Amino acid sequence: MMTLTFPDGNQREYSVGTTGMDVAESISKSLAKASVAIEVDGELRDLMRPIEGNAAISIVKRDDEDGLELIRHDAAHILAEAVQELFPGTQVTIGPVIENGFYYDFARDEPFSTEDLEKIEKKMHDIVDANENFVREVWNRDDAIKHFKSIGEHYKAELIADLPKDETITIYRQGEWLDLCRGPHMVNTKQIGHAFKLMKVAGAYWRGNSDNAMLTRIYGTAWRTEKELEEYLTMLEEAEKRDHRKLGKELELFHFQEEAQGSVFWHPKGYTIYNQLENYIRRRIYDDGYVEVKTPQLMDRKFWEASGHWGKFRENMFVVPDVVPNTDEDGPVFKEEPKDFMALKPMNCPAHVQIFKQSIKSYRDLPIRMAEMGCCHRNEAHGALHGLMRVRQMVQDDAHIFCREDQIRDEVKRFIALFNNVYKDFGFEDIKIFLATRPDVRAGADEVWDRAEKAMADALDDLGIAFEYAEGEGAFYGPKYEFHLKDAIGRSWQCGTCQLDFVLPERLDASYIGEDGNKHRPVMIHRAVFGTFERFIGILIESTGGKMPMWLAPTQCVVAPITSDAEGYAQKIYETLKEKGLRADIDLRNEKINFKIREHSLQKVPKIFVVGKREEEAGTVAIRTLGGKDQEILSLDEAITKIVDMAKPPF
RNA sequence: GCUGUCGUAGCUCAGUGGUAGAGCACACCCUUGGUAAGGGUGAGGUCGGGAGUUCAAUCCUCCUCGACAGCACCA
Numbered sequence: 001m002m003t004l005t006f007p008d009g010n011q012r013e014y015s016v017g018t019t020g021m022d023v024a025e026s027i028s029k030s031l032a033k034a035s036v037a038i039e040v041d042g043e044l045r046d047l048m049r050p051i052e053g054n055a056a057i058s059i060v061k062r063d064d065e066d067g068l069e070l071i072r073h074d075a076a077h078i079l080a081e082a083v084q085e086l087f088p089g090t091q092v093t094i095g096p097v098i099e100n101g102f103y104y105d106f107a108r109d110e111p112f113s114t115e116d117l118e119k120i121e122k123k124m125h126d127i128v129d130a131n132e133n134f135v136r137e138v139w140n141r142d143d144a145i146k147h148f149k150s151i152g153e154h155y156k157a158e159l160i161a162d163l164p165k166d167e168t169i170t171i172y173r174q175g176e177w178l179d180l181c182r183g184p185h186m187v188n189t190k191q192i193g194h195a196f197k198l199m200k201v202a203g204a205y206w207r208g209n210s211d212n213a214m215l216t217r218i219y220g221t222a223w224r225t226e227k228e229l230e231e232y233l234t235m236l237e238e239a240e241k242r243d244h245r246k247l248g249k250e251l252e253l254f255h256f257q258e259e260a261q262g263s264v265f266w267h268p269k270g271y272t273i274y275n276q277l278e279n280y281i282r283r284r285i286y287d288d289g290y291v292e293v294k295t296p297q298l299m300d301r302k303f304w305e306a307s308g309h310w311g312k313f314r315e316n317m318f319v320v321p322d323v324v325p326n327t328d329e330d331g332p333v334f335k336e337e338p339k340d341f342m343a344l345k346p347m348n349c350p351a352h353v354q355i356f357k358q359s360i361k362s363y364r365d366l367p368i369r370m371a372e373m374g375c376c377h378r379n380e381a382h383g384a385l386h387g388l389m390r391v392r393q394m395v396q397d398d399a400h401i402f403c404r405e406d407q408i409r410d411e412v413k414r415f416i417a418l419f420n421n422v423y424k425d426f427g428f429e430d431i432k433i434f435l436a437t438r439p440d441v442r443a444g445a446d447e448v449w450d451r452a453e454k455a456m457a458d459a460l461d462d463l464g465i466a467f468e469y470a471e472g473e474g475a476f477y478g479p480k481y482e483f484h485l486k487d488a489i490g491r492s493w494q495c496g497t498c499q500l501d502f503v504l505p506e507r508l509d510a511s512y513i514g515e516d517g518n519k520h521r522p523v524m525i526h527r528a529v530f531g532t533f534e535r536f537i538g539i540l541i542e543s544t545g546g547k548m549p550m551w552l553a554p555t556q557c558v559v560a561p562i563t564s565d566a567e568g569y570a571q572k573i574y575e576t577l578k579e580k581g582l583r584a585d586i587d588l589r590n591e592k593i594n595f596k597i598r599e600h601s602l603q604k605v606p607k608i609f610v611v612g613k614r615e616e617e618a619g620t621v622a623i624r625t626l627g628g629k630d631q632e633i634l635s636l637d638e639a640i641t642k643i644v645d646m647a648k649p650p651f
Numbered sequence: 652g653c654u655g656u657c658g659u660a661g662c663u664c665a666g667u668g669g670u671a672g673a674g675c676a677c678a679c680c681c682u683u684g685g686u687a688a689g690g691g692u693g694a695g696g697u698c699g700g701g702a703g704u705u706c707a708a709u710c711c712u713c714c715u716c717g718a719c720a721g722c723a724c725c726a
Contacts, residue, residue: 103721111655202721203654210723214654217721245719249662258699258717313726347726381652381724382717390725475726494725526726563683590683598687612685624686631686 005056020047021187024059034061036070036186046136046184062191068224069097074134074185074192075124075222076102081177082123083218086116092179093155093206093215099490100232101196101221105204107155108216112201117218121198128192132175134185139169144180155206156180195229196222242488244541245387251546251603253554254388262385262392264534269554272583273540274533276552278373280649281397281422281529287651288418290369290399295351297375301341307350308507310343312476316378318344348374349501349526352400353508356522361512366522367403367411373533374398388538389493395533401525402510408452408500408523412459415498415527419483420465422529423496425650426540432484432492433465436473443477443503452500453479477503483531488542495531495539500524546604547626551649553583555605560587560596562612569616573609573636580644601626607643 001013004023014023020038024031024047037047037060044066051057060066076095083090083106095104106112112120139147141160148157160169160180172181174189186192199219206212223229240246248254253270256263266274282292298320304310309317321338345351352370361368375395384390401411423431435456438449456479460467467481474480483496501524505511511519530536540548550556557577561570570586577584585605587596593610600608608624610631615621621639622631634642 114656200720201655204722205653208723210653214722216654219721256718261717309726316724316726349726376726378726383652383654383722384724386719477726480726497726499726560686562685565683592682592684592689593686594684595688596686601687608686610686614685622686629686 002051003054004051005054007056007058014051016052017050019050020045020057020059023051023057027059031059031061034063035059036062036067036191037184039066044184046134047187048133049136049184062186063224070184070186071192071196071224072097072102072222074189075196075220076104077134077172077174077179077181077185078124078127078189078192079104079120079198079218079220080106080179081127081174082120084177086119086123089152091153091155094159101199101219103217103219105206105215105217107206107213111216112218114201117198117201120218121196124196124198125194127174128189128194130175131188131190133188135173136183136185137171137173137178139171141169144169144171148180192222193224195224195226196220197229197233236489239488239490242542242545243387244389244487244538247541247546248388251554253541256387261382262380262390264388264391264393270537272554273537273548273552276649277530277533277537278397280425280651282373283649283651284418284422284529285369285371285397285399288369288414290371292371292373293352293355294372295348295355295374296345298342298344299351301343303350304343306508307353307504309346309350313346314343316380317346318377318379320344344377345374346376346378348372348376348396348398349400349504349524350508353504353510353524356402356510357508361402361522363404363512363514363520366512367401367407369399369401371397371399388534388541389487391532391534394535396528397530397533398526398528401527402505402512402522403525404512404514404520405451405523408525409455409459411525412456412498412500413462415525416459416463416465416481419496419498419529421651423483428485428539428543430486433460433467434470434473434482434484435460435467436470436475436480436482438474438479439472439476441476442474448502449479452502456481456498456500475499475501477501480526485539485543487539493535493539495536496529497527497531499526501526547606548604550606550646553604553606555585555600555603556582556647557584557607557609557643558587558596558600558605559584559609559611560593560600562593562610564588564590565613566611566616570609570611573611573621573640576636576640577643580640582643582647597624607646609639 002016003011004014005011021032021035024035035047038045039058039060040051041055044060062071076097080092080095084092087108091107093105093107095102144160145157148160163169170181170183171178172183172185197220199221202217202219203214204217206215221229221232223232248270251269252267253273254267255265257265300322301310320342321334322340322342323334323338325333326335352372355370356368373395375393377393380390380392385392403411437453470482478500480497480499482494484492485495486492505521505524510522512522514520559570559574559577561567567588574584574586587600589596597608604626606626610622610624620633620635622633623639624631
């Protein structure tokens with residue numbers, strides 16, 4: 001006999017080898033029906049797998065969070081079965097669960113078409129209805145490799161061969177079809193249900209390495225109920241409407257064109273937002289003890305060789321020949337092969353070191369917080385470009401803090417405080433923070449890394465801020481924080497960053513005179529709050545759906561007279577608003593008030609001042625707020641005082 | 652960069668092997684209308700670029716450029 005302990009602490013005796021299903025049935029028929037797996041001493045297992053001894057158990061129902069994971073995992077398996085049945089000769093590789101669903105990578109010469117996807121989905125429903133049991137089998141490693149090789153599944157054979165020596169090789173069978181899998185699975189295919197949908201086909205490299213073959217990946221989404229699936233699909237549709245590229249066009253904020261791919265053409269409205277952000281962050285950092293500089297865009301190759309960028313970052317740089325171009329019509333661009341090169345700066349840091357080095361610095365001068373709204377160019381791969389989120393020309397709200405090692409912790413904390421204040425002003429709450437630690441290839445002694453990583457972790461702990469480690473993801477010159485925000489459809493983008501650097505001051509020979517009268521190396525902290533204006537505005541557009549807070553709105557208020565009789569009054573109000581510093585507009589077009597309201601509402605103007613004869617006679621304005629239905633009638637003075645107040649930036 | 656899909660008017664999109672269409676926007680006219688589209692008329696396109704097949708290509712084929720999705724990349 002063995003003793004099983006339930007989550008509520010109750011214990012019951014069962015004979016050794018009892019399965020989770022037996023346990024569930026011993027409790028109630030309905031529980032047995034709802035159960036899909038069991039947790040045994042914290043390990044999720046198949047319900048049909050015998051339990052070998054005393055254990056703490058917890059039955060997992062289909063409705064549980066773990067149940068949803070299993071649904072998605074099982075769905076990936078039946079996707080693979082469906083594909084192999086419909087397209088013999090297709091090799092299976094891996095098929096994990098991901099956020100909101102699952103995918104499976106296949107090796108096949110022909111790509112899958114949209115019609116194929118429909119067929120596959122239909123077949124998957126058939127497999128669910130066939131209600132096959134998922135059966136776990138333990139195989140001998142060599143037999144498994146031999147088996148998969150014999151049926152032409154070379155990727156699977158490779159996977160098995162690469163599994164750790166002590167790993168048990170488990171195979172799951174559903175009907176005729178089997179797959180290498182760690183498990184667990186639900187009891188049968190019927191438990192998957194029908195709330196799934198195949199979403200898209202895409203290429204993906206075998207084992208995530210671009211030197212390997214490209215496989216075909218099929219993405220699917222799966223849920224517990226049809227309702228959940230519907231809700232998810234509706235959410236996606238809604239999110240698409242908030243796509244910053246779409247809104248950027250609709251709201252006339254910016255555009256891109258092929259002659260300048262990856263570089264933004266900011267339109268007046270978009271650039272208004274940009275400028276407001278720049279003014280805001282400038283006020284913030286000036287208040288926080290920064291000085292601001294501006295450095296060259298184009299610098300000689302020798303400079304980048306010294307900084308290390310020529311060697312480590314060149315493939316991402318735009319390199320320009322330092323020669324006068326040939327002016328002969330129809331001639332070559334250059335008369336002779338250029339020998340000297342310059343490069344557009346991909347980063348601001350080396351230039352900041354030059355400013356630092358222009359005079360002898362004392363330890364008393366530190367920390368120096370040197371900021372630049374630095375315009376950088378990076379030669380990003382074509383496939384990486386993505387609206388404002390990933391561009392080739394970007395402006396960072398960059399700064400480098402030159403400090404002593406014993407100042408790191410305070411400086412980092414100070415930055416986090418600044419960062420928090422700023423993000424609070426924008427209402428960003430879903431911020432993911434990573435501490436990226438030492439990578440395999442790195443510069444600097446391990447004990448320096450120890451201190452640096454500890455200083456950064458301590459700073460967050462001191463402030464009570466939760467974070468996750470991104471092991472091995474740090475820069476080669478030091479550990480860093482990554483602050484991630486999500487776009488409309490949940491893709492995560494790194495915005496703010498804070499990086500410790502022990503290498504660049506060394507390479508570029510930056511030093512200060514310490515208390516002891518000797519030269520010392522300063523530490524550099526690279527940091528950005530927004531990250532880049534481009535990406536930050538992209539995220540801002542998606543998170544607000546284009547409805548900018550009043551202080552950022554390109555047009556804060558439109559004065560709309562109802563008839564031409566009220567134009568004089570409207571004009572007067574408009575001029576007053578302008579005098580008060582508001583970004584106001586007046587709509588004198590020969591259009592009905594309905595039309596004007598609709599248009600400015602679609603343009604997401606936060607306030608519309610509607611004025612007709614009545615308002616003129618009473619000296620009032622009828623204020624319509626974006627998204628609201630009711631109007632508010634205020635005296636002109638009150639209205640102006642109120643709107644001026646609302647338009648104030650948060651800092 | 653890789654795989655796939657797409658590329659028609661300023662925007663959103665329809666369409667056909669016989670040299671193109673809608674709605675919105677734009678221009679002009681009528682309309683002075685009280686909180687999300689008043690009416691009429693008109694102008695506007697070498698159908699991304701190049702080559703090929705064909706009597707004939709926006710449509711078929713190839714190349715190329717760009718956009719989109721995913722992958723790889725992301726100091």
